[in-house]
Amino acid sequence: MIDRAGLAEFLRRRRESLQPEDVGVPRGRRRRTAGLRREEVAALCHISADYYSRLEQGRGPLPSDRLIAAIAQGLHLTLDERDHLFRLAGHQPPPRGATSEHISPGLLRIFDRLADSPAEIVTELSETLRQTPPSVALVGDNTRYSGPARSMPFRWFTDPNTRATYLPEDHERMSRVFASGARRVATLRGPGSKAARLVELLLRESPEFADLWHRHEVGATFADVKRFVHPEVGVLELSCQVLDDPAQSHRLLVYTATPGSESHRRLRLLSEVGARDIPGGVSVGEWFPQPDCGPTRASTDRQPR
Structure with a gap:
């Protein structure tokens, strides 16, 4: 069951704790808002500003699990925070590990x-x-x-x-x-x-x-x-x-x-x-192998063969 009051409070607190530079948003010279604006969070989550505002106000329809996942990613939540958000919205948190698409x-x-x-x-x-x-x-x-x-x-x-x-x-x-x-x-x-x-x-x-x-x-x-x-x-x-x-x-x-x-x-x-849709465009992505193109596990200095 959704906890609308808890969900609204959690979203509001997380939004206010984030600074524009934390999420790659230009600060601007006339910013007076503590943290991010609602419309900035909505843009990061790829949802409408009106819908996000209603969630912060404790109203609106029951958010889907896909929408909650988008909000968790847009707010740069940790895995523990993501799981908490899912439970507040009345959903079971998705699994962690290899199949997870939640970026840290x-x-x-x-x-x-x-x-x-x-x-x-x-x-x-x-x-x-x-x-x-x-x-x-x-x-x-x-x-x-x-x-x-x-x-x-x-x-x-x-x-x-x-x-x-x-x-x-x-x-x-x-x-x-x-x-x-x-x-x-x-x-x-x-x-x-x-x-x-x-x-x-x-x-x-x-x-x-x-x-x-x-x-x-x-x-x-x-x-x-x-x-x-x-x-x-x-x-x-x-x-x-x-x-x-x-x-x-x-x-x-x-x-x-x-x-x-x-x-x-x-x-x-x-x-x-500029960014354009190139038919068949792909990225090597260093997919499955451990490549020689760079290091692994938190270092970006090149490693010897």
Whole structure:
């Protein structure tokens, strides 16, 4: 049963405790509100300001679990705070761990400060949860997919257009890496897991994946430099830095170019091109494998091979 008074008070307190810079919102020079404005929170949660205001006032219809999840993410709640919010709204909290799509506040704070760089947050199945505008400009909007197609490797093996974002000479290695990574995660999560079901689907739909799967290759990795093909600016050679959130099995991926290089110049041009929907646009995402493109677990200094 929903606790309307408790829900309203909790939302109000959390909103007032957040500062604009905590969530990547410009402060402005005439701000008088303590914390965030209701319309700012509504925008972060992708809901109407009127609906959010009614929740803070203890009225309105019963919020769905999907809406509560959006509010929890928009308010940058911790997992404990998210679970509390779900219970106040009369819902059972979603499970934690590998299948959770709730991004930790710490990872979001870092992501919010990367607005001028191609960056994204992905699950262990390379389902994109968040993208910066330069990332969308580079590879397309990866959050637009649904079902199995949310997983970039699923698209890689089932949609030929997906590969247009990468040089043809890199395709064979990338296919090997995705198949190898699929084995690692499916084994880690076990039979009946989401990863195992994705493998079963790929085995039915992709002869290429089936062939690679039966080779039993493990430990394949991406090249240190990823080569992207963009229809407006051409080929970009980018390095990838990775920050892992092992508790949630999420990864923050940030792509950079060597200063002074042609790729660096082209990367800057992407801000002028703007975010657009590129058919088949994908991101390597360092999907299943532990890559050589960057470190893991909270360090962003490059590690030796």
